[in-house]
Amino acid sequence: MSLANNAGPFLLREEIVQGTGLNLRVLHISDIHFAPSHKNKAGFLRELAQLKPDLVVNTGDNLGHSQAINPLLQALEPLLEFPGVFVNGSNDYSSPKLTNPLRYLMGPSKVESRARDLDTPRMLREFENAGWLNLNNQTGQLRIKDQVIDFVGVDDPHLNLDKTPKIQSSNLIAVAHAPYLRVLDSFADLSAKMIFAGHTHGGQICLPGSRALVTNCDLPTKQAQGLSKYKDSWLHVSAGLGANIYTPVRVFCPPSATLLTIS
Numbered sequence: 659m660s661l662a663n664n665a666g667p668f669l670l671r672e673e674i675v676q677g678t679g680l681n682l683r684v685l686h687i688s689d690i691h692f693a694p695s696h697k698n699k700a701g702f703l704r705e706l707a708q709l710k711p712d713l714v715v716n717t718g719d720n721l722g723h724s725q726a727i728n729p730l731l732q733a734l735e736p737l738l739e740f741p742g743v744f745v746n747g748s749n750d751y752s753s754p755k756l757t758n759p760l761r762y763l764m765g766p767s768k769v770e771s772r773a774r775d776l777d778t779p780r781m782l783r784e785f786e787n788a789g790w791l792n793l794n795n796q797t798g799q800l801r802i803k804d805q806v807i808d809f810v811g812v813d814d815p816h817l818n819l820d821k822t823p824k825i826q827s828s829n830l831i832a833v834a835h836a837p838y839l840r841v842l843d844s845f846a847d848l849s850a851k852m853i854f855a856g857h858t859h860g861g862q863i864c865l866p867g868s869r870a871l872v873t874n875c876d877l878p879t880k881q882a883q884g885l886s887k888y889k890d891s892w893l894h895v896s897a898g899l900g901a902n903i904y905t906p907v908r909v910f911c912p913p914s915a916t917l918l919t920i921s
C-alpha cells in the first residue's frame with residue numbers, strides 16, 4: 659500500500675497476523691520523538707489517516723523537544739479521529755539531552771532521574787479527550803466492528819514504572835513502550851493475543867538487512883523489530899518513526915509505521 663506525497667523517508671510497513679480470532683486493521687506508531695521542525699514527519703503522520711485503521715496503537719516516546727506538544731497534536735489530529743490506545747515512554751516525560759550517537763551500540767541506556775520537564779498531563783488529556791485509552795498501568799475495553807476487545811498496558815518499563823494490572827479476557831491486546839522480558843512474560847501470562855511495543859528503534863544503527871546489534875533492553879536482537887511469537891502471544895515491535903534529536907542517526911533501519919491486518 660502506498661501513501662500520497664510528502665512521505666519523505668518514512669516507510670509504511672505491512673504485516674499479516676492470522677489465527678487470533680480477531681478481525682482488525684491496526685496502525686502501530688511509536689517513537690515519534692517529535693520536534694517542531696519535523697515537517698515531513700508531520701505530513702507522514704497526517705497521511706496515515708488515509709489508511710482508515712480500525713485501531714491506532716501508539717507505544718510512546720511521542721515527544722522529542724520541549725516545544726513539541728502542540729505541533730505533535732496537530733500532526734496526530736487526523737489519527738485521533740480513530741479508536742486508539744497509548745502508553746508512555748521515557749521521552750514523554752523528559753526532554754532529550756545530548757548523547758553519544760553510538761550510545762545505542764554500547765548496551766541499554768541508563769535509567770536516569772531526568773527532570774520531568776514536559777507537560778505530559780496535557781498530552782495525555784488531549785489523547786484521552788479524543789477517545790484514546792490511556793493504558794499506563796491500566797486496562798480498558800473498546801468495541802470495534804462488533805468485537806469487544808480488552809486491553810492491558812504498562813507505564814514505561816525502561817523507567818521501571820511498569821505494573822501489569824490483572825485482567826481476564828479471551829480477547830486481550832497488551833501494550834508497552836519498552837519490551838523488557840519481564841513485561842512480555844506478564845502479558846503472556848494473561849494470554850494476550852497480541853503484544854505491541856516500541857522503544858528499540860529497530861536497533862537504530864543496524865547492519866545491512868536491518869540486522870540489529872542492540873535493542874536497548876533485554877529483548878533478543880532478532881526481535882528488535884517486526885512480528886514474532888512470544889510464548890503463545892504474537893509480538894509486534896515497531897522500529898519507530900524517530901530518534902533522539904541530538905542523535906538523529908538511523909543506519910539500515912528507516913523510520914516506519916506498520917499496518918497490521920489481524921485475523
Ligand SMILES: [Fe+2]
Binds near residue numbers: 689691719747859901
Ligand atoms: Fe524512542
